[in-house]
Amino acid sequence: MSDSEKIKKFDNSVIQWIDKRLPIFSLLKKEYVRFQVPRNFNYLWNFGAILLVLLVIMIVTGIFLAMNYTPHTALAFDSVERMTRDVNYGWLMRAVHMNGASFFFIAAYIHIFRCIYYGSYKNPREIVWILGVFLLMMLMVTSFTGYCLPWSQLSGWGTTVITSLFSAVPLVGDSLVTWLWGGFSVDNPTLNRFFVLHFLLPFILCAFVLLHIWAIHTTGSNNPTGVEPKSGKDTVPFHPRYTAKDSFGLLLFLIVFAAVTFFAPFALTEPEHFRPFDPLQTPEHIVPEWYFLPFYAILRAFTMDICIPFTQIVLLSAKLQGVLALLGSVVVLLFLPWLDTSPVRSARYRPVYKWCLFLWVVSVVVLGYSGAQSAEGLPMLFGQIGTFFYFFHFLAVMPLLGKFEKTLLIPDSISEAVDKKMGMKN
Amino acid sequence: MRKIISFLVLFAILFLSVSAVAGESVPPLQHNWSHKSLFGTYDREAVRRGYQVYSEVCSLCHTMKFVSYRNLADIGFLPKEVKNIAAQYSVTDGPNDDGEMFERPALPSDTFMSPFKNEKSARAANNGALPPDMSLLVFAREGGEDYIYDLLTGFTPPPTGIQAQTDIYYNKYFPGGQIAMPQPLSDNLDQSAQDVVQFLAWVSDPYMEQRKRMGVKVILFLLVFAGVTFKIKQRVWSKAGKGKTN
Known part of the structure; x- marks a missing residue:
C-alpha cells in the first residue's frame, strides 16, 4: 500500500472526495501522466492515439446516422439519401463517417506496419499484438457490415459475393449461407442483422481496445531501437511529452482527413454505390472498398481444384482454397510472435530482413492493384505472385532468416542510441 | 524509414488512381x-x-x-416562383375523411x-x-x-x-x-x-458549396491549432522544458 500513499493527494477537494471512493483520477494519473515511456518514439507511434480518436469520431457520427436510418430493403437507400439532403448537417455526418472508415484503415494499416517493422509483437507483448489482430478482424467485419447498409448495388452485390464464400465450406456450406442470409438470398433479414451487427460490434471493439491498452500499459511500449528501457534516462513521463507529440501528430492526420472529407468526399467510392440494389442486375465490376482489395486478390488467386490423382473427386475446390487463404492471411498474423525467430526486435538492425519486409509491402500493394482489376490476364498473375510472397514472407522468411541473419550492432540502451543520433546531428 | 514513407505515399497514390473502367464504350472526353x-x-x-x-x-x-420543389430556392428561385412552379403539378393525396384519394396542386415541400x-x-x-x-x-x-x-x-x-x-x-x-x-x-x-x-x-x-466553405474553415482551424501544438511540443521537448516535465 506504500504505492498509493506516494501518489500526491489532489488539491481539488471534489476530485479528492471522488478519488477516495473511486480512484479513477489516481488511475488516470498513474497511466497517463506519470506513466513512463521510452523517450525515443518517432511519429509512427502516434497512430494508436489517432485510432482511438477515430473510433470516437466513428461512433459519434454513426449514432447520428443510425437515428435517421431505416434498415429495410425498400427504404434503406432512400433513407440514406434523405438524411444526406434533408437532415441538418446530415451530409456532414455521412461524409465524415464514410471517409472515416477509409482513414480508420489507413491508420490501422500504418499502426500494424509499425508493429511489424519494429518487432513490437515479440516477447513480452504477444498478447497486446493478438488483441490487436482481433481488433483488426472486428474492424473488418464492422466496415463490411456498414458497407452493406446503404443498400446500393455495391452493398448488395458485395454482401452477396462475400457471404457466398461460406458455401465453400464442405458439407454444410449451403446451409451455412442460408443461415447467414436468414433466407435464400441477400434480403431484408440480411440487412436487418447487418445493421444490428454494425451497431453492436464497435462497442465490443471498445472493450477490446481497453484490454489492448491495459496490456500495453502492463508490458510498456516498444520503441524504434527495440531495446527495453533500462534506467530512468531511457524514459520520460507520458504527460506532457507524448500528450504534446500525439496531439500534434493527430492534428496533422486530421488535416488530411478533413481535406478529403470536405473537398473530395466521394473520391474513394464507385459509381455503383449510387445506384439502389437490384438483385436482378449484376454490375459489370464488383469491387470491394480499397482497404479490402489485397484480401480480395488473395481470395481470387486460386484457380485450380485439387483432386485425388486420376479421379474427378475434388478434395479442395479452388473456391475453398481461396477462402482458406483469405482467412489465413489474417490468422497468420496471430502467430507472428512465434514465426519470427530473430532475437533482434527492430528491423533497423536487421539489414536483410528490412529488404524482405519491403518486398512484403510491395506484394501487398501489388495485391491491392490486382484486386481492383478483373480476374484475368496479367493482373491475375500478379495477384497470384503477390499471394505467394505474402505468405512466403510470414511462413518462410520470418522463421528462417531469424536464425541465419547477421544483425547490426544493437545499442546498449535507448539513451545511448539517442545520444549517438544527437551527436551525429551536431 | 524515409524509403518506407515514400513507399506508403506511392501505395496511396496507386490505390487512389486505380479505378475500374467498364470496357466497350468510348471513355468520355475531359471538359472544364x-x-x-x-x-x-x-x-x-x-x-x-x-x-x-x-x-x-x-x-x-x-x-x-x-x-423537392423547395430545393429550387437554393439555386436562386424566389419563394413565390417556387410556389408557382410547384403548383403547376398535381399530386394524389389522401385518403381524406371520406376515405377517398384526391388531387391537389403540389406544394414546395413535395x-x-x-x-x-x-x-x-x-x-x-x-x-x-x-x-x-x-x-x-x-x-x-x-x-x-x-x-x-x-x-x-x-x-x-x-x-x-x-x-x-x-x-x-x-x-x-x-x-x-x-x-x-x-x-x-x-x-x-x-x-x-x-x-x-x-x-x-x-x-x-447540393451541399457541395457549403461543404467546401466549411472545409476551408475547418482546415484553417486545424492548421492554426497544429501550429500552436507544434510550438508546445517543441517547448516540452526542448532542454529548457526538461526540468519541469520530470
Whole structure:
C-alpha cells in the first residue's frame, strides 16, 4: 500500500472526495501522466492515439446516422439519401463517417506496419499484438457490415459475393449461407442483422481496445531501437511529452482527413454505390472498398481444384482454397510472435530482413492493384505472385532468416542510441 | 524509414488512381466544369437554365425523387416562383375523411413529380426500358458530368456493321453503343447539354458549396491549432522544458 500513499493527494477537494471512493483520477494519473515511456518514439507511434480518436469520431457520427436510418430493403437507400439532403448537417455526418472508415484503415494499416517493422509483437507483448489482430478482424467485419447498409448495388452485390464464400465450406456450406442470409438470398433479414451487427460490434471493439491498452500499459511500449528501457534516462513521463507529440501528430492526420472529407468526399467510392440494389442486375465490376482489395486478390488467386490423382473427386475446390487463404492471411498474423525467430526486435538492425519486409509491402500493394482489376490476364498473375510472397514472407522468411541473419550492432540502451543520433546531428 | 514513407505515399497514390473502367464504350472526353475545381462553385445561371431544360425535356421520362420543389430556392428561385412552379403539378393525396384519394396542386415541400405512375408504366411507355432516376445521376455514372455531356451530344447514325433497329439508337459513349433513349436535345445542343449537366451536378451534390466553405474553415482551424501544438511540443521537448516535465 506504500504505492498509493506516494501518489500526491489532489488539491481539488471534489476530485479528492471522488478519488477516495473511486480512484479513477489516481488511475488516470498513474497511466497517463506519470506513466513512463521510452523517450525515443518517432511519429509512427502516434497512430494508436489517432485510432482511438477515430473510433470516437466513428461512433459519434454513426449514432447520428443510425437515428435517421431505416434498415429495410425498400427504404434503406432512400433513407440514406434523405438524411444526406434533408437532415441538418446530415451530409456532414455521412461524409465524415464514410471517409472515416477509409482513414480508420489507413491508420490501422500504418499502426500494424509499425508493429511489424519494429518487432513490437515479440516477447513480452504477444498478447497486446493478438488483441490487436482481433481488433483488426472486428474492424473488418464492422466496415463490411456498414458497407452493406446503404443498400446500393455495391452493398448488395458485395454482401452477396462475400457471404457466398461460406458455401465453400464442405458439407454444410449451403446451409451455412442460408443461415447467414436468414433466407435464400441477400434480403431484408440480411440487412436487418447487418445493421444490428454494425451497431453492436464497435462497442465490443471498445472493450477490446481497453484490454489492448491495459496490456500495453502492463508490458510498456516498444520503441524504434527495440531495446527495453533500462534506467530512468531511457524514459520520460507520458504527460506532457507524448500528450504534446500525439496531439500534434493527430492534428496533422486530421488535416488530411478533413481535406478529403470536405473537398473530395466521394473520391474513394464507385459509381455503383449510387445506384439502389437490384438483385436482378449484376454490375459489370464488383469491387470491394480499397482497404479490402489485397484480401480480395488473395481470395481470387486460386484457380485450380485439387483432386485425388486420376479421379474427378475434388478434395479442395479452388473456391475453398481461396477462402482458406483469405482467412489465413489474417490468422497468420496471430502467430507472428512465434514465426519470427530473430532475437533482434527492430528491423533497423536487421539489414536483410528490412529488404524482405519491403518486398512484403510491395506484394501487398501489388495485391491491392490486382484486386481492383478483373480476374484475368496479367493482373491475375500478379495477384497470384503477390499471394505467394505474402505468405512466403510470414511462413518462410520470418522463421528462417531469424536464425541465419547477421544483425547490426544493437545499442546498449535507448539513451545511448539517442545520444549517438544527437551527436551525429551536431 | 524515409524509403518506407515514400513507399506508403506511392501505395496511396496507386490505390487512389486505380479505378475500374467498364470496357466497350468510348471513355468520355475531359471538359472544364466551373464547379469541379478545388474552390469552384456552381454557375447559378447555367444551373437555372439547366432546370428549364430538365423540366421541359428530361422530366417527361425521368424521375428525380430525392429533390423537392423547395430545393429550387437554393439555386436562386424566389419563394413565390417556387410556389408557382410547384403548383403547376398535381399530386394524389389522401385518403381524406371520406376515405377517398384526391388531387391537389403540389406544394414546395413535395418532391418532384414522377412522370409515370410506377415502374411498369414507365417501362411500358419506353419500349421496356426504364429511364433512370436523375437525383444521383452524376455520381452514379463512370465519368460523371463528362459522360453525361458526351452522351447528350454523341448521338450519331449507327456505323456500318451495326444494324439499325426501331426504337434503339446509337451512341458511342453508351456502354454497348445501343441506347433506348432517342436524342433528347437538339436546339442549341451544346449549350443545353452543358446547362443540364450542371443542373444535374447540383442535384447530385447540393451541399457541395457549403461543404467546401466549411472545409476551408475547418482546415484553417486545424492548421492554426497544429501550429500552436507544434510550438508546445517543441517547448516540452526542448532542454529548457526538461526540468519541469520530470
